Amino acid sequence: xxxxxxxxxxxxxxxxxxxxxxxxxxxxxxxxxxxxxxxxxxxxxxxxxxxxxxxxxxxxxxxxxxxxxxxxxxxxxxxxxxxxxxxxxxxxxxxxxxxxxxxxxxxxxxxxxxxxxxxxxxxxxxxxxxxxxxxxxxxxxxxxxxxxxxxxxxxxxxxxxxxxxxxxxxxxxxxxxxxxxxxxxxxxxxxxxxxxxxxxxxxxxxxxxxxxxxxxxxxxxxxxxxxxxxxxxxxxxxxxxxxxxxxxxxxxxxxxxxxxxxxxxxxxxxxxxxxxxxxxxxxxxxxxxxxxxxxxxxxxxxxxxxxxxxxxxxxxxxxxxxxxxxxxxxxxxxxxxxxxxxxxxxxxxxxxxxxxxxxxxxxxxxxxxxxxxxxxxxxxx
Numbered sequence: 001x002x003x004x005x006x007x008x009x010x011x012x013x014x015x016x017x018x019x020x021x022x023x024x025x026x027x028x029x030x031x032x033x034x035x036x037x038x039x040x041x042x043x044x045x046x047x048x049x050x051x052x053x054x055x056x057x058x059x060x061x062x063x064x065x066x067x068x069x070x071x072x073x074x075x076x077x078x079x080x081x082x083x084x085x086x087x088x089x090x091x092x093x094x095x096x097x098x099x100x101x102x103x104x105x106x107x108x109x110x111x112x113x114x115x116x117x118x119x120x121x122x123x124x125x126x127x128x129x130x131x132x133x134x135x136x137x138x139x140x141x142x143x144x145x146x147x148x149x150x151x152x153x154x155x156x157x158x159x160x161x162x163x164x165x166x167x168x169x170x171x172x173x174x175x176x177x178x179x180x181x182x183x184x185x186x187x188x189x190x191x192x193x194x195x196x197x198x199x200x201x202x203x204x205x206x207x208x209x210x211x212x213x214x215x216x217x218x219x220x221x222x223x224x225x226x227x228x229x230x231x232x233x234x235x236x237x238x239x240x241x242x243x244x245x246x247x248x249x250x251x252x253x254x255x256x257x258x259x260x261x262x263x264x265x266x267x268x269x270x271x272x273x274x275x276x277x278x279x280x281x282x283x284x285x286x287x288x289x290x291x292x293x294x295x296x297x298x299x300x301x302x303x304x305x306x307x308x309x310x311x312x313x314x315x316x317x318x319x320x321x322x323x324x325x326x327x328x329x330x331x332x333x334x335x336x337x338x339x340x341x342x343x344x345x346x347x348x349x350x351x352x353x354x355x356x357x358x359x360x361x362x363x364x365x366x367x368x369x370x371x372x373x374x375x376x377x378x379x380x381x
Contacts, residue, residue, distance in 0.1 A: 041294040041297045043292070045075070046075070047294075048292075049073050052295065055299055056069075058296065058300060062310055062311050062312060063302065063303050063306070063311075063312055063314055063352070069315060071317045073319045075226070077228065077292060077367075080227060080230075080285050080343065081282075081283045081284040082283060094194045095133075096124055100129060122134070129143040130142060136278035137275065137278045137280075138277060140275070142272040143272065146263045149208070149265050154215075155209045156206060156207070159205070159207075161316065162203070162219075165178055169214060170216060170217075175264070180205060181202045181205060184219035184270050188260065198225060201223075203222050203318075204219075204220045206219075216264065219262045221262060223259075228319040228321055229318060229319075231322070259276060261276075299314070301370070306374060310354055310361070311354060313353050315353050316350065317348070317349075318349040319348065319349075321344035322347050324342060324344070324345065346366075346367035347365060348364070349362070349363075351363075361374060
C-alpha cells in the first residue's frame with residue numbers, strides 16, 4: 001500500500017457528497033439490501049448496547065468472538081454537522097512548545113498554492129524537525145528521521161491491532177506494536193488537550209518497512225466524542241482488496257481521508273504527527289437518537305457474505321462516525337467545489353482475523369442504508 005497522506009487532502013476536495021440527503025430507516029426495505037438473508041433490524045443504540053451478548057451468541061457459520069474482543073459503542077448517536085476551525089493559529093505557541101524539541105526555530109509564513117483553499121500555511125523549521133500547519137488546522141510535524149521514513153513510501157508489512165504484542169525491528173531495536181501505541185497515545189492526548197478536545201483513540205497500527213530489515217510504525221487515531229469515534233477508513237481500505245461490496249459504499253469509505261497518524265520510528269517515542277484535514281468542531285447534532293441497524297443484524301450480514309472458505313475471529317467492533325464534505329462553495333483558483341462543513345454517517349466498523357491464512361478483514365456497514373464493504377489485507381495479530 002502506497003502512502004497517501006498528503007495527496008489525500010486533494011482527494012478529499014474532489015470526492016464530494018451532498019449534505020441534503022437524509023435517509024429514513026423506516027422506509028428502508030429488507031429486500032433492498034443485497035446479500036442479506038434475514039430480517040434487517042433497526043434499534044435504538046441503548047437497546048443495542050444492552051443486547052451485545054445476544055448479537056455475539058448467534059449460530060454463525062464463519063464467525064466467532066475473539067476472547068479479547070474489543071467493543072466500543074457510544075451512549076447516543078447523531079448525524080453530525082461539523083465545521084472548520086476559524087483560527088488554528090491561536091494554538092501556535094503551545095503546540096510549538098509541545099512538539100519542537102529544538103527551541104531555536106526560524107519562522108516562515110507562506111501560502112502554498114496547492115492548499116490555497118485552506119488558507120495561509122505556516123512552517124516552523126529547525127535543523128532537526130519541522131512543523132507545518134494552516135489556519136484551519138491541517139498540520140504535519142516530523143523529526144528528521146521520521147520525515148525520512150514518511151517520504152520513503154514504505155511498503156506495508158502488516159496491519160496490527162493496537163494491543164498486539166508482536167514485535168518488529170526498528171532502527172534501534174525491537175518494539176512491540178502495543179508499545180508504539182503507548183507512545184502515540186501519550187502525544188495524542190497532549191495534543192488534544194492543547195486544542196481543548198476529549199482525546200484520541202488508536203484504531204489501527206500499520207507496520208511499514210523503511211529499508212531492508214528496518215521498520216517503523218504508523219498509529220492511526222480517531223477522535224473521541226460522546227457520539228463515538230469520528231474519522232474515516234482512509235488507511236484501512238486504501239488499496240485493500242475488495243471481497244464484497246454493495247451500493248456506493250466504496251466511494252463513501254474513500255471519500256474524505258480524515259484522521260491522525262502518529263509515527264513511531266525509534267524508542268525515542270512519537271516522532272511525527274500528521275493530520276490530513278482541517279480541525280473542526282461540532283456545529284450541529286440531532287440528538288433524537290435515530291434508530292440504526294442493530295449489531296446483531298450487522299454480524300449476521302457479515303456471516304452471510306464473507307465467503308464459504310473464510311473463518312474469522314471478531315477482534316474489534318466499533319461504532320464510528322465517518323466524515324464527508326458538503327459541497328457548498330468554490331475554490332476560485334482551481335474551480336473546485338469545496339466546503340466549510342463536513343457531515344457524518346454512522347458505520348459499524350468490524351475487524352476480523354482469519355488465523356489459518358493470517359488475513360485481516362475490515363467490514364464496514366452503513367448503519368442507515370445497509371451498504372456493505374468487506375476488504376482484506378495480509379495481517380498479523
